[in-house]
Amino acid sequence: MAPSPTSHVATLVSDPARPVLTDAILAAARTLLPGAGAPVWLAQGIAADIPFAATNAALRALTDQVRPRLGSPVDVVIQPAHDRRKKLYLTDMDSTVIEQECIDELADFAGLKEHVAKITERAMNGEIAFEPALRERVALLKGLPLSVIDEVIEKRITLMPGGKTLVATLRRHGVHTCLVSGGFTLFTGRIARMLGFDEHRGNVLLAENGKLAGRVEEPILGKEAKLATLKELTVWLNLKPVDSLASGDGANDMPMIEAAGLGIAFRAKPVVAASAPARIDHGDLTALLYVQGYRRDEFAA
Numbered sequence: 228m229a230p231s232p233t234s235h236v237a238t239l240v241s242d243p244a245r246p247v248l249t250d251a252i253l254a255a256a257r258t259l260l261p262g263a264g265a266p267v268w269l270a271q272g273i274a275a276d277i278p279f280a281a282t283n284a285a286l287r288a289l290t291d292q293v294r295p296r297l298g299s300p301v302d303v304v305i306q307p308a309h310d311r312r313k314k315l316y317l318t319d320m321d322s323t324v325i326e327q328e329c330i331d332e333l334a335d336f337a338g339l340k341e342h343v344a345k346i347t348e349r350a351m352n353g354e355i356a357f358e359p360a361l362r363e364r365v366a367l368l369k370g371l372p373l374s375v376i377d378e379v380i381e382k383r384i385t386l387m388p389g390g391k392t393l394v395a396t397l398r399r400h401g402v403h404t405c406l407v408s409g410g411f412t413l414f415t416g417r418i419a420r421m422l423g424f425d426e427h428r429g430n431v432l433l434a435e436n437g438k439l440a441g442r443v444e445e446p447i448l449g450k451e452a453k454l455a456t457l458k459e460l461t462v463w464l465n466l467k468p469v470d471s472l473a474s475g476d477g478a479n480d481m482p483m484i485e486a487a488g489l490g491i492a493f494r495a496k497p498v499v500a501a502s503a504p505a506r507i508d509h510g511d512l513t514a515l516l517y518v519q520g521y522r523r524d525e526f527a528a
Contacts, residue, residue, distance in 0.1 A: 235281045236308045237263075237293065238274065238518045239301050240510040244388065246272035247299050253277065256303070259293045270523035274514070278308060287504060300509040304518040306489060310469045311520045313488060316397050317457055319475035320408035320415055320429070322351075323493050324390045324422060324512065329414045330364050332383040336375045339367050352496045353478030357409060357449045362442075365432065369441025373434055376413045384414075386421065389512030394423045395527035396516055403464055407456045409449055409479050428456060454482040474515060475499070491515060 237260055241247045250266075253275055257263040262280030269275055281289065290305045297303070321328045334343035343364050350360040394404050406419045406427040419427035431444035446452075453475075461471055473480070473487035476495040484490030484503050492503035493512070500506045507514045516526065 234308055235279055235286070235305060236311070236520075237277045237279060237290075237303055237305045238269075238520075239277070239297075239303055240274045240507070240514045240517050241272070241299070241301050242509050243270070243273050243511060243513060245300070248272055248275060248301055252297050252299055252301060255297055256293055259296060260289075269517050269521070273523070274510075274517035276520065281305075290505070302507050302509050302514060304491070304505045304507070306505070306518070310467075310488065311518075312400070313472040313519060314402055314466050314470040315457075315460055315464055315472065316394075316402055316404045316515075317407050317453070317460070317471070317473045317483060317487070318405075318493075319453075319477065319480050320406055320418055321410050322476045323474060323480075324387050324406065325418060326385045326387055327383060329379065329384070329410050330361075330368075332379045333368055333371065333375060334364070335383075336371055336379075337368060343367060348496075351477035351479070353481075353498050357479045358447045361409065361430070361447055361449075365439075365443045366441045368432075368439045371439045373413075373437055373439065380414065380417055384418075386418075387512050389510075389514070390422050392526050393512040393515055396521065396525065398423060398425070399527045400525075403460065405456065405460060407448070407453050407483075409447075409453075409477075411443075428452075450479040450482050453480060454486055457483050457486055472515065472519070489518070491518070 253266040260279040264278040267276045286305045290303050294303045328347050331344045334340045346360050346364055349355045350357050404424045406415050406424045408415050408429040410429050411432045412429040415427040415429035430448050433440040433442045469488035471487045472489045473483045474491045474493045490504045492499045492506040
C-alpha cells in the first residue's frame with residue numbers, strides 16, 4: 228500500500244539562541260522531500276515540521292541528503308508521523324544534559340585532567356572498552372576528599388541549555404524521565420534534582436574515611452546496563468518500544484539509542500553521530516521537544 232501524503236515528517240530545528248530557520252530554507256528542504264506538504268511552524272525562526280510521503284526505508288540516508296543542502300546550521304530529523312510523542316525518556320548525563328565530563332573535572336583536582344580527558348575521549352569514541360577505562364580513571368582519583376564533589380558541582384558544572392524546559396515539559400505531559408549515566412550517583416542524584424528527572428541511575432564511587440578509594444562498585448553501569456534500563460522501564464510502564472526516546476553523545480549510549488523508538492545523538496562524538504538514527508548538532512535540548520511535534524507554546528515555563 229502506498230504511504231499517505233503525511234506518512235512521514237521532517238523536523239527542521241536551529242539553535243534558539245541563534246534562530247536561522249527561514250521560509251527559504253523550508254522551501255529548499257521541500258524540494259528534496261517526496262510529496263512534501265506545507266510547512267508547519269512550531270516556533271518561528273527556530274523549528275518547523277514538513278509533512279511528506281516516503282517509505283520507512285533509508286530515512287537516515289534521506290536526512291543526510293537534506294542536511295548539507297540547506298546551507299545553514301539547521302538540524303533535520305526525519306521519522307514516521309505517527310507515535311511521535313513519547314512516553315518514556317532516558318538520557319545520558321555527561322556532555323548531554325550537562326556540558327562537562329564529571330570525571331575529567333574531578334581529575335583536575337588531582338592534577339590529571341588532561342590525561343584523564345584523553346582516556347574519556349577514547350572511551351566515548353568507542354576506541355577502548357568503557358568498563359576498564361572507567362576503572363583506570365577512577366583509580367587515579369584515589370585519595371581525593373569527598374568534598375571535591377560539591378566543589379565540582381557548584382563551580383565547574385553547567386547545565387546544557389534547554390534541559391530544564393525539556394524535562395519539565397515532558398513530565399507535564401505524563402512522560403517518565405530517567406537520567407542513566409556511566410558517571411557517578413554522587414553527581415546524577417544532584418543533577419537529576421536540578422533538572423527534575425523522575426529517577427536516576429549511575430555508578431557508585433567507593434570512599435574510605437571521607438576520601439575516594441580509587442574504586443567503583445561492581446558491576447559497572449555501561450552500555451549494556453543502559454540498554455537494560457530502557458527495556459526494564461518499557462516493560463514496567465507497559466509501553467511499546469516505539470514509545471521511548473533516548474539521547475546521548477558517547478559510544479556507551481549507542482545500544483540504548485538504537486533500541487529506542489526515537490534515538491538521538493545529541494552533540495555527539497563522530498562515531499555516534501554517524502550511526503545514530505537521528506542527530507542534533509546545532510539545537511539545544513528543546514530540539515528533543517520539537518522533533519516530537521511540540522509547539523513552543525506547549526513548553527513548560
